[in-house]
Amino acid sequence: MTAHQQTEHQQPHHESVHHIGSLFTYALIFGALLIGTGLTVWAAFQNIEVGGISLNAPIALIIATVKATLVVLYFMHVKDSSRLTKITVISGVFWLGILLTLTMTDFLTRAWH
Amino acid sequence: MSTAVTDVVVTETHVMPEEHYLNADHSLKSWLLTQDHKRIAILYMLTITFFFFVGGIMASLVRLELLTPAGDLLESDTYNKAFTMHGVMMIFFFLIPSVPATLGNFLIPMMIGAKDLAFPKINLLSWYIFVVGACFGLAAMITGGVDTGWTFYAPLSTTYSNTNVILTAVGILIAGFASIFTGLNFIVTIHKMRAPGQTWFRLPLFVWAHYAASIIMVLGTPVIAITLILVALERGFHIGIFDPRLGGDPILFQHMFWFYSHPAVYIMILPGMGVISEVVTTFSHKRIFGYKAIAFSSVAIAVFGFLVWAHHMFIAGISMYAALIFSLISFLVAIPSAIKVFNWSATLYKGSVRWNTPMLYAFGFIGLFTIGGLTGLFLAALGLDVHLTETYFIVAHFHYVMVGGMVLAYLCGIHHWWPKMTGRLYPELPAKLSALLVFVGFNLTFMPQFILGYLGMPRRYHSYPPEWQVLNVLSTAGASILAIGFLLPMLYLVWSLKYGQVAGPNPWESTGLEWETSSPPPSHNFHETPVVTSEPYNYGEKEGEV
Ligand SMILES: [Cu+2]
Numbered sequence: 001m002t003a004h005q006q007t008e009h010q011q012p013h014h015e016s017v018h019h020i021g022s023l024f025t026y027a028l029i030f031g032a033l034l035i036g037t038g039l040t041v042w043a044a045f046q047n048i049e050v051g052g053i054s055l056n057a058p059i060a061l062i063i064a065t066v067k068a069t070l071v072v073l074y075f076m077h078v079k080d081s082s083r084l085t086k087i088t089v090i091s092g093v094f095w096l097g098i099l100l101t102l103t104m105t106d107f108l109t110r111a112w113h
Numbered sequence: 114m115s116t117a118v119t120d121v122v123v124t125e126t127h128v129m130p131e132e133h134y135l136n137a138d139h140s141l142k143s144w145l146l147t148q149d150h151k152r153i154a155i156l157y158m159l160t161i162t163f164f165f166f167v168g169g170i171m172a173s174l175v176r177l178e179l180l181t182p183a184g185d186l187l188e189s190d191t192y193n194k195a196f197t198m199h200g201v202m203m204i205f206f207f208l209i210p211s212v213p214a215t216l217g218n219f220l221i222p223m224m225i226g227a228k229d230l231a232f233p234k235i236n237l238l239s240w241y242i243f244v245v246g247a248c249f250g251l252a253a254m255i256t257g258g259v260d261t262g263w264t265f266y267a268p269l270s271t272t273y274s275n276t277n278v279i280l281t282a283v284g285i286l287i288a289g290f291a292s293i294f295t296g297l298n299f300i301v302t303i304h305k306m307r308a309p310g311q312t313w314f315r316l317p318l319f320v321w322a323h324y325a326a327s328i329i330m331v332l333g334t335p336v337i338a339i340t341l342i343l344v345a346l347e348r349g350f351h352i353g354i355f356d357p358r359l360g361g362d363p364i365l366f367q368h369m370f371w372f373y374s375h376p377a378v379y380i381m382i383l384p385g386m387g388v389i390s391e392v393v394t395t396f397s398h399k400r401i402f403g404y405k406a407i408a409f410s411s412v413a414i415a416v417f418g419f420l421v422w423a424h425h426m427f428i429a430g431i432s433m434y435a436a437l438i439f440s441l442i443s444f445l446v447a448i449p450s451a452i453k454v455f456n457w458s459a460t461l462y463k464g465s466v467r468w469n470t471p472m473l474y475a476f477g478f479i480g481l482f483t484i485g486g487l488t489g490l491f492l493a494a495l496g497l498d499v500h501l502t503e504t505y506f507i508v509a510h511f512h513y514v515m516v517g518g519m520v521l522a523y524l525c526g527i528h529h530w531w532p533k534m535t536g537r538l539y540p541e542l543p544a545k546l547s548a549l550l551v552f553v554g555f556n557l558t559f560m561p562q563f564i565l566g567y568l569g570m571p572r573r574y575h576s577y578p579p580e581w582q583v584l585n586v587l588s589t590a591g592a593s594i595l596a597i598g599f600l601l602p603m604l605y606l607v608w609s610l611k612y613g614q615v616a617g618p619n620p621w622e623s624t625g626l627e628w629e630t631s632s633p634p635p636s637h638n639f640h641e642t643p644v645v646t647s648e649p650y651n652y653g654e655k656e657g658e659v
Contacts, residue, residue, distance in 0.1 A: 084304065095332045098419055103368045106423065106435035 029074045036067040120541065121396075121467050127617030129536050133633040148233035149636055154219035155534070156240050161207050161215065162603075164247060167254075168202035169596065171195050176558075176592040179585045184576035192575035193260035194276065200263030202254075205285045206247045208519055209377065212384035213330075214243070214295055216526045217323045219534060221299060223627035223634065224317045226308025226643040231301040235294050243291035249284030253277040262573065264374070267355030267366040271347040279348060282341040289334045292380070296330030299323050308626070310645035317625055317649045318407050322387025325411035329376045329383075329418065337373035340366065367429055371422035379418040382482075382514060383411055385522025386453055389475050392529050393457045395623040396472035397464025400650045403456040410449035417446045427498045436495055443493035450486050454479060469621070470544040474525030477552045481517025485510060488563065503573075506566025509559045517555055524551070524602065531606065532620050536633040537613030543605045550598035557591025624651055 048055040073079040174195040178186045259281045261270045346352045353359025355366040394401040423439040488510040561584040619628040
């Protein structure tokens, strides 16, 4: 907690950093998450195909990503946090991107016999 | 520049400070519930020393088996377990926490002029988590061991091995969180707790190196955690992720494993490089050459280290396009390491070099790390790698980096800051002798392995053709010298706790905030918060710049 106190001490003008969203916003986001869950369940039972390639997994992943983004932004207060916190979150996502992209350089160009 | 070999000799008589962090409270409870980063560093040091010797015993078994061509001392299954447990113990329970959790923990708050780390309770928690994880690892070893190699390649680990894979994986998973907590604590501390005037470019390079290593700990460790959970899921519940028979892809395991485990090499080596930067400048009594280049090369290593992992997989069946990309980037990552080596060498130039034990270890580090790094380039080359990978060349290469580099840096740092941690000097003569033994023993152990590997001796077998016996005997002989070199410090360092000469606050005439307070430091490091007014290595224009 020492760092926390020191932050406040050094930056007295950033009281809004600790601002917590209204109950209404929380309810709204919670509703959106429920809709997302419903959508995931519904999409799982559809046979979504384009040109013979099943799109079920990508669609489920997109819905999950949107939901996770909402949780991080609102419930974890990243939306109202300092720029340093935002950079930290973005670098985490960026690193995940490195893992996926460079792994794909192998999977997408491999000679599949 | 004087040609005589000189030492720093402490002639003044000092007295121990009346109250310091070690004698503030003697009860066991005061140690087990301490939130003092210095005491937690000591707890970590005792723990990892224990695991270093457990890993060392396993290494001895391997070297003894390889004394003769026949697989006579250990059955092949037992041999598989011996080298696996050696790797697991040394990497996850010694090397990963080695410098950061001990010296980093002890020194970072002092170097930036703070009273403690940002989250002292999380720091203590990280030690407890580490101990719990390590106990799982020990339990796995005692109840039968693992035989997959420290790399846990699937589908061997997920389907075929009948040993304690899950128990070991759980241990590593738990210990991983200790590493994440340490990294998180360092990042926040370095951002938020710097003393007035301690700007980023006035931070010691040790702190920069730890900042870079912390980035890797925080961003990389979750991936190994998830990978090990997936191994456990496939092993326990037959969920097809890695095993082709279940619809999985074994190469996926290697991608995920090495995404962490290559950068993990930099978790181990970067803090060691931080130690060397401090020691080289102190014992040259001269401003470090290329401060910003060294600082930024640490960050560059942390970032580029994440882009090279598939160089471990060139023969595993990855696409040749991917292999080309990873080979190219692997060559590039050598540049920031080379920058450091050149800058350390340039620091020595026209410095007043003093040959105390830490400096001997630093010289050893620079030479051996360079050999380790350059042979890494052999292995990054696509064609040559096909011949050399999975041979003793690989084993020699990473031991040059991990032992010749990291363990030497650890010993270097322990000797350098021993007076700060304990208030007493280690005895110089036995310390120099053991530094020499380590250097000679190390080279005798691992230089023959480069040749063996080039001749084609594969790793991880308990028998080999008789024509390779001479080189293997040399290697085992070297290992026994190395063992003495590692045991000696245990003896004289413990001896020095009681009988060592009282060091005084700054025996090496070093700059740096940690040397401005008494040795051992008071519980809150400084009696009043220091104010920083100049660069970290301000050795002035006196003897250093002749
Ligand atoms: Cu690597």
